[in-house]
Amino acid sequence: MRRFWTAACLVVGVVLMVVGYTASAPWGTESVAHSDPRFVFAPAVFVLGVVIAFSSALVYELLPEKRRH
Amino acid sequence: MATQTERHSTLPQRVGQMNGAWRLFVIGALAVLGFGIYSFWQEATQGMVVTGMRDVGTMGGATWGLYITMVVYFIGVSFAGITVAALIRIFNLDHLKPIARTAELLTVVSLILGGLAIIVDLGNPMRGVVNLFKYARPQSPFFGTFSLVVAGYLFSSLVYLYLGGRRDAARLAKSPSRLQWFHRLWAAGYADTPEERDRHDRASFWLAIAIVPLLVVAHSTLGFVFGLQVGRPGWYGTLQAPAFVALAGVSGIGHILILAAIVRKVTATPHRIGEAIFAWLGKFLLGMLLVYLYFMVVELLTLVYATPETEKRLSDALLTGEFAWIYWGSVAALVISAVVLIWQAVVRRWSVTWLVAVGVLANLAAIGKRYLIVVPSQTHGTLLPYDTGSYSPSVVEFGVIAGLFALGALLIGLFFKAFPALPIEDESEEVIANA
Numbered sequence: 001m002r003r004f005w006t007a008a009c010l011v012v013g014v015v016l017m018v019v020g021y022t023a024s025a026p027w028g029t030e031s032v033a034h035s036d037p038r039f040v041f042a043p044a045v046f047v048l049g050v051v052i053a054f055s056s057a058l059v060y061e062l063l064p065e066k067r068r069h
Numbered sequence: 070m071a072t073q074t075e076r077h078s079t080l081p082q083r084v085g086q087m088n089g090a091w092r093l094f095v096i097g098a099l100a101v102l103g104f105g106i107y108s109f110w111q112e113a114t115q116g117m118v119v120t121g122m123r124d125v126g127t128m129g130g131a132t133w134g135l136y137i138t139m140v141v142y143f144i145g146v147s148f149a150g151i152t153v154a155a156l157i158r159i160f161n162l163d164h165l166k167p168i169a170r171t172a173e174l175l176t177v178v179s180l181i182l183g184g185l186a187i188i189v190d191l192g193n194p195m196r197g198v199v200n201l202f203k204y205a206r207p208q209s210p211f212f213g214t215f216s217l218v219v220a221g222y223l224f225s226s227l228v229y230l231y232l233g234g235r236r237d238a239a240r241l242a243k244s245p246s247r248l249q250w251f252h253r254l255w256a257a258g259y260a261d262t263p264e265e266r267d268r269h270d271r272a273s274f275w276l277a278i279a280i281v282p283l284l285v286v287a288h289s290t291l292g293f294v295f296g297l298q299v300g301r302p303g304w305y306g307t308l309q310a311p312a313f314v315a316l317a318g319v320s321g322i323g324h325i326l327i328l329a330a331i332v333r334k335v336t337a338t339p340h341r342i343g344e345a346i347f348a349w350l351g352k353f354l355l356g357m358l359l360v361y362l363y364f365m366v367v368e369l370l371t372l373v374y375a376t377p378e379t380e381k382r383l384s385d386a387l388l389t390g391e392f393a394w395i396y397w398g399s400v401a402a403l404v405i406s407a408v409v410l411i412w413q414a415v416v417r418r419w420s421v422t423w424l425v426a427v428g429v430l431a432n433l434a435a436i437g438k439r440y441l442i443v444v445p446s447q448t449h450g451t452l453l454p455y456d457t458g459s460y461s462p463s464v465v466e467f468g469v470i471a472g473l474f475a476l477g478a479l480l481i482g483l484f485f486k487a488f489p490a491l492p493i494e495d496e497s498e499e500v501i502a503n504a
Binding site: 021024025027037040041043047055057060064065 | 201202203204205206207208212216217220221224225228231232235257258264265268269271272275276279
């Protein structure tokens with residue numbers, strides 16, 4: 001379970017980073033649209049992704065041990 | 070009262086003990102911090118006119134002044150702390166472990182100060198912060214600087230510091246003291262089982278592996294903020310990013326040397342922060358210094374060789390004009406530092422006093438060099454037909470920066486009053502902790 005939640009946290013973080021980065025402003029110079037984010041607060045999504053990805057270390061260490069019977 | 074004093078005297082490394090010198094330090098730091106807050110209040114209520122900054126060109130000034138100089142400096146200082154901590158973990162440099170926490174804390178505090186220095190530079194701080202999260206563009210080096218430095222770098226350093234301290238927190242949480250709640254909170258159920266230790270070894274290793282490239286990218290993008298500005302003589306160049314990383318190493322390791330000497334003195338642990346640690350830091354600093362001096366010579370030769378007119382105006386101001394005393398003062402400080410370090414390496418004797426002096430010199434030089442990167446290209450480096458400009462920091466700016474330094478000193482001082490500066494590993498120390 002520990003590995004699952006750690007991996008999940010890492011994957012969610014990386015996905016948010018990719019989405020936030022690509023949505024922050026499309027690459028190109030043809031029009032003024034290339035200056036605008038695809039949605040407002042897209043850069044915040046990237047930052048959130050970075051934070052969640054690094055939080056996977058916290059999840060890995062802080063999740064309590066499974067109770068042994 | 071007597072019981073309280075007895076209870077606190079059980080914690081190791083003078084954690085929780087507040088003597089006269091400590092109180093004096095706190096009062097002094099709070100006074101300077103208060104002056105800094107008052108200075109910022111002046112700026113916030115009266116506007117940026119109370120600073121020495123003015124528009125580039127039309128008003129003959131500089132829009133980036135002392136604040137941005139200190140942003141670059143503080144973020145540069147943060148580089149070495151987490152680098153040293155990561156290297157200790159990745160290469161299992163056990164003999165350096167006593168300074169790992171100090172180095173990590175230096176990174177966290179200097180990143181906080183760097184972030185605050187950006188905030189005070191904004192005429193309307195909240196608008197700047199909100200717009201950054203709303204509209205920042207990945208094509209801009211600022212995106213990397215703010216999102217990776219302030220978000221990723223600071224957060225990952227905090228995680229690294231927190232996880233690395235859980236074992237000691239768990240040990241301290243066993244001792245009755247006024248800080249017991251804090252240590253329990255930090256320990257978060259840590260019981261120091263073999264499984265937990267293995268888990269921490271794995272997590273800290275991969276965290277260190279992830280942090281090293283992150284910080285190289287973060288510091289390079291800070292160099293790109295200047296290096297990619299094609300219309301600004303003195304800034305545009307391929308050496309900005311690597312030179313930023315090298316000077317960041319110089320100032321950061323210099324700071325670690327100073328802090329390690331203070332921690333060694335205050336916690337009375339010369340047996341743990343020994344000469345070998347200072348020698349390692351001295352060699353590391355020497356390596357970074359030589360790399361930076363090489364970059365500086367290459368940059369200087371490029372600047373003075375067949376210089377175009379706009380570049381010449383800038384190089385004259387730097388080498389013989391109004392900035393010459395800062396330029397040559399910084400060069401002298403760096404060269405003297407290198408000579409002292411080479412001498413100590415040759416005789417194979419590392420003096421803590423000399424190393425601290427080198428740390429101070431290297432940091433003064435770093436502030437000078439950061440100032441020279443930021444200011445002269447704005448006042449003397451415009452391609453448009455404007456007259457030469459000028460910039461002098463105002464009392465308000467000096468006050469705010471003094472306040473930031475005081476805040477940094479206070480954060481480090483308070484942290485080490487609540488938590489041991491060195492990892493608890495000595496049996497006798499643990500006995501004291503559990504007494």
